[in-house]
Amino acid sequence: MNRFVKPLTQLALTFALGYAWLPGAWAQQFEPGAYPDRVVLTWSADPTTTQTVTWRTDASVTGAKAQVRLEDGTPDLETDAVEYPAETRPFTGQEGREDRYHHVTFTGLKPATVYVYRVGDGTHWSEWFQFQTAAAGPEPFSFIYLGDAQNDIKSRWSRAIRQAFRQQPDARFIIHAGDLINRSNTDAEWGEWHYGAGFIHSMIPALPVPGNHEYFRDAQEKPALDPHWAAQFTLPRNGPAGHQESVYYVDYQGVRLIGLNSQQMGVEEGSFDTQVAWLEKLLQDNPQRWTVVFFHHPLYSTSKNRSDDNKEAKARLKALFDQYGVDLVFQGHDHTYARGKGPNATASGPVYVLSVAGPKMYKSDSERWMDVSLVDTQLYQTVQVAGDKLQYKAYNVAGKLVDSFELTK
Secondary structure (H helix, E strand, O other), X not given: OOOOHHHHHHHHHHHHOOEEEEOOEEEEOOOOOOOOEEEEEEOOOOOOOOEEEEEEEEOOOOOOEEEEEEOOOOOOOOOOOEEEEOEEEEEEOOOOOEEEEEEEEEOOOOOOOXXXXXXXXXXXXXXXXXXXXXXXXXXXXXXXXXXXXXXXXXXXXXXXXXXXXXXXXXXXXXXXXXXXXXXXXXXXXXXXXXXXXXXXXXXXXXEEOOOHHHEEEOXXXXXXXXXXXXXXXXXXXXXXXXXXXXXXXXXXXXXXEEEOOHHHHHHOOOHHHHHHHHHHHHHHOOOOOEEEEEOXXXXXXXXXXXXXXXXXXXXXXXXXXXXHOOOEEEEOOOOOEEEEOOOOOOOOOOEEEEOEOOOOOOOOOOOOOOOEEEOOOOEEEEEEEEOOEEEEXXXXXXXXXXXXXXXXX
């Protein structure tokens, strides 16, 4: 047999099965069809009375819609379902394929209520999924926090988010602290991220912020946020002007959740001042009992090489966090685990945590500002909030508890 026949046959089979060649690996393409995929819950408005869902199809779908109704246990879900027309966004990535991203915001919902919904076009429907609206006041609840996914997302990161769901199936949302993928604007990697989470984000809303790996250089060599971001995550547009795709806040049952774009702070002129001014106003006028801030680049690194990074952020953000009594700061980027109050901590200052959910690992060789540190460990974190108590737990992907603490107001 000709020595080229077998490799060419394998290549043809690979492309036929929806894979493509990327440097160093075969990458599954996750091409869209008429049936919905990448179904993700987020919030774009009040979580007590609304719920937003975003999904993808191929370009053949022109009349996307969603249906929702109260979950009462009946199998006759079509009866009494309310139908919403979707807003559709054509999307062409660097692969050159035209996709469609659709989103709907269900409105007029009852607080603290389970609903069932599906998305489609009238012929091609998803399965029916469930979600629960937030209570109108400070009721007990739990949520999940994940550090960087970034590499080997389908094969290795999937263990982290699935084990987190297994550990905390009643979580109300999942915070993702940036670097969800490795190569910005690479659809195959976003396909792995959605595949790795499976149905989880279709039932538990995602609260993501971008990291450096969600950015690329555009034709003018300027940093640009991956266009997949705004297409697939329909987030609250309550951030500062010019930052509304990735800077936002959500109030949830007594907790104010604030997402910042630390990558934009470092590379875009004026972004730092804009975000800080917005943040300070949000902290000043905060009726919630608890405050959680999340972003990608840690104020205090676990790496000596990065110990001088973020000097301005350390000074100005730490001062705001201390002044206004921020409780928790969740971060990523350093591919290790660390938890502590930081150097020169004040009694009113937050607990700083950085973590990693994916398999890429760094060493921890900084000054020992942290109370707890781990390396070479994939992790997930759960938080339970109940009145004046907040309980935090960190687990490795084997389900072993590796760190915990409790805050009391």
